[in-house]
Amino acid sequence: MPYRILGHTADIRLSVEGKDLEELFRDALKGMVFIAGPRESDDLKETNRKIKLSAADRTALLVDFLNEVLFGMEKNFEFYRDIEFEKLSPTGMRAILKARPAVRFERDIKAVTYHEADIVENENGVLATTIIFDI
Amino acid sequence: MERSALRRINDWLWEIPKTYRSDMRVPARVYATEEMLDEIIGDRSLDQLVNVAGLPGIVDYAIAMPDIHEGYGFPVGGVAAFDLKEGIISPGGIGYDINCGVRLLRSNIDVSAIRSVIPELGRALYREIPSGVGQAGRLKLTDTELDEVLRRGAGRMTEIGYGDPADLKNCEEQGCLAGADPRMVSVRAKDRGRDQLGTIGAGNHFVEVETIEEIFDKDAADKFGLFPGQVVILIHTGSRGLGHQVATDYIREMMRAMPRHGIFLKDRELACVPFDSDEGRNYFQAMAGAANFAWGNRELISWEVRRAWRGILGDGAGELELLYDVAHNIAKIEEYAVSGANKKLVIHRKGATRSFPGQPVLVPGSMGTRSYLLMGESAAMKESFGSSCHGAGRRMSRTEARRKIRGGELKQKLSAEGVSINAGSISGLAEEAPEAYKDVDQVVDVISRSGIAAKIARMKPVAVIKG
Numbered sequence: 001m002p003y004r005i006l007g008h009t010a011d012i013r014l015s016v017e018g019k020d021l022e023e024l025f026r027d028a029l030k031g032m033v034f035i036a037g038p039r040e041s042d043d044l045k046e047t048n049r050k051i052k053l054s055a056a057d058r059t060a061l062l063v064d065f066l067n068e069v070l071f072g073m074e075k076n077f078e079f080y081r082d083i084e085f086e087k088l089s090p091t092g093m094r095a096i097l098k099a100r101p102a103v104r105f106e107r108d109i110k111a112v113t114y115h116e117a118d119i120v121e122n123e124n125g126v127l128a129t130t131i132i133f134d135i
Numbered sequence: 136m137e138r139s140a141l142r143r144i145n146d147w148l149w150e151i152p153k154t155y156r157s158d159m160r161v162p163a164r165v166y167a168t169e170e171m172l173d174e175i176i177g178d179r180s181l182d183q184l185v186n187v188a189g190l191p192g193i194v195d196y197a198i199a200m201p202d203i204h205e206g207y208g209f210p211v212g213g214v215a216a217f218d219l220k221e222g223i224i225s226p227g228g229i230g231y232d233i234n235c236g237v238r239l240l241r242s243n244i245d246v247s248a249i250r251s252v253i254p255e256l257g258r259a260l261y262r263e264i265p266s267g268v269g270q271a272g273r274l275k276l277t278d279t280e281l282d283e284v285l286r287r288g289a290g291r292m293t294e295i296g297y298g299d300p301a302d303l304k305n306c307e308e309q310g311c312l313a314g315a316d317p318r319m320v321s322v323r324a325k326d327r328g329r330d331q332l333g334t335i336g337a338g339n340h341f342v343e344v345e346t347i348e349e350i351f352d353k354d355a356a357d358k359f360g361l362f363p364g365q366v367v368i369l370i371h372t373g374s375r376g377l378g379h380q381v382a383t384d385y386i387r388e389m390m391r392a393m394p395r396h397g398i399f400l401k402d403r404e405l406a407c408v409p410f411d412s413d414e415g416r417n418y419f420q421a422m423a424g425a426a427n428f429a430w431g432n433r434e435l436i437s438w439e440v441r442r443a444w445r446g447i448l449g450d451g452a453g454e455l456e457l458l459y460d461v462a463h464n465i466a467k468i469e470e471y472a473v474s475g476a477n478k479k480l481v482i483h484r485k486g487a488t489r490s491f492p493g494q495p496v497l498v499p500g501s502m503g504t505r506s507y508l509l510m511g512e513s514a515a516m517k518e519s520f521g522s523s524c525h526g527a528g529r530r531m532s533r534t535e536a537r538r539k540i541r542g543g544e545l546k547q548k549l550s551a552e553g554v555s556i557n558a559g560s561i562s563g564l565a566e567e568a569p570e571a572y573k574d575v576d577q578v579v580d581v582i583s584r585s586g587i588a589a590k591i592a593r594m595k596p597v598a599v600i601k602g
Binding site: 077117 | 323529
């Protein structure tokens with residue numbers, strides 16, 4: 001399982017792992033889309049959404065990336081099936097999100113928070129972090 | 136946190152001394168009974184409160200209300216006051232949903248007169264008030280129109296015909312927090328909020344039709360125009376995507392600015408800057424704009440509620456008057472006695488309600504349980520920076536609630552108990568089940584015994600509208 005939902009009294013705590021930064025970011029995206037719970041439209045048309053970000057470090061970049069995803073989901077009423085990275089470093093990324101229209105979302109994610117977010121290499125030698133979503 | 140870290144002050148107040156952790160600048164205080172404390176210790180909320188107690192310029196105590204639970208950065212149910220010169224302002228101490236709050240509309244009729252049409256009224260409210268994720272409202276504002284709402288809040292809605300001017304005198308700050316500057320709100324935040332006025336969203340937000348089940352103080356109830364059996368309507372929502380984005384934008388900006396101000400924190404979600412700094416002033420002006428958007432939102436929802444009310448009950452049912460509207464996620468500049476002298480402070484309330492003496496304090500429970508109307512008392516000014524609890528407070532995680540509770544069964548059970556449910560998401564309904572919340576009676580008892588606010592009336596729901 002690329003991600004796990006852990007307990008949190010009011011919000012949602014996501015645990016995510018990846019063998020490298022690209023896998024970690026992709027799995028975090030999948031976890032977030034799972035939490036939002038989109039119902040797919042019959043229209044399977046896929047749209048490419050370009051994304052370009054910079055941040056102070058890899059943890060801030062991941063949170064900023066997920067907040068960018070949240071803005072896109074809310075503004076365009078779509079969800080992201082996958083992502084293609086053109087460039088990904090600890091302080092910057094350029095990528096294309098594969099967007100599909102949604103009919104509705106199960107949950108209203110208010111924001112992706114920095115609380116507890118800290119990308120570290122765990123005992124299994126993979127990158128891991130926790131992300132808390134404000135619901 | 137171990138139970139032994141807390142020192143008992145009295146039956147409803149506990150203190151974590153400053154010596155508990157070396158970075159604490161003030162002690163932390165928790166309003167709770169011993170029984171409630173056992174549950175509070177079960178999550179990380181008190182550790183989060185201790186983190187708050189270490190922030191620069193904090194005055195007297197970091198305070199937790201009895202509905203405290205784990206949040207992100209600051210705990211939910213937290214109050215903290217900071218010196219205007221030496222202290223900070225932190226978006227995490229207010230929350231992403233800036234000016235999430237509650238308002239109570241009062242009818243003049245007894246529930247027995249409309250009992251047969253309550254399910255129909257619930258459906259009409261559900262149709263009239265957009266709810267759920269991404270549901271647009273009836274207005275799509277231009278930049279200029281949106282800026283006017285950010286500047287003037289509920290008052291602007293009444294000017295353009297979507298509210299009642301008489302409501303304003305019964306809103307905290309008359310529905311408009313001074314100092315808002317729409318230029319400090321990003322284009323992205325405005326884009327998120329542009330079509331969301333008059334919508335409740337999802338999660339724990341709701342509109343409920345309730346009846347007054349019990350009056351505790353007849354004189355105060357008379358003053359507020361309340362009587363047993365009366366139909367009232369409770370609205371709970373905030374600044375929607377606009378407020379969420381303001382918080383996101385400024386947390387990011389403050390993280391970059393903190394080293395310049397010599398502030399280094401373990402938890403980035405506590406990101407803060409001196410209140411008396413360019414970044415601090417900019418955030419306060421943007422936050423005030425988002426707070427005003429929330430007051431505009433609740434005013435437009437009230438207009439929608441009144442439309443549904445008239446549509447189902449006709450003119451014979453009378454008007455719905457605003458009893459009060461309070462914020463429970465906000466920062467305000469207020470004056471308190473500190474070390475014998477009056478001093479202006481920036482009060483952070485995250486999941487806490489203003490509770491000035493004589494002021495109505497609204498405490499929603501959960502659907503299927505009771506909600507309360509309290510009235511602020513003098514101890515709040517001496518002990519809790521004029522603040523009270525904001526609700527029952529969650530006790531069960533959303534994933535556990537989904538695992539244990541079936542939304543469809545819950546809807547049937549509540550219906551059998553006389554609560555008509557209209558919800559966009561049945562699984563989302565399970566997350567908001569009464570079992571997921573603390574016992575609101577216990578929470579309110581602590582507030583009442585502490586002298587922060589007195590019990591005036593208890594309400595029970597008869598129709599619930601959720602996204």
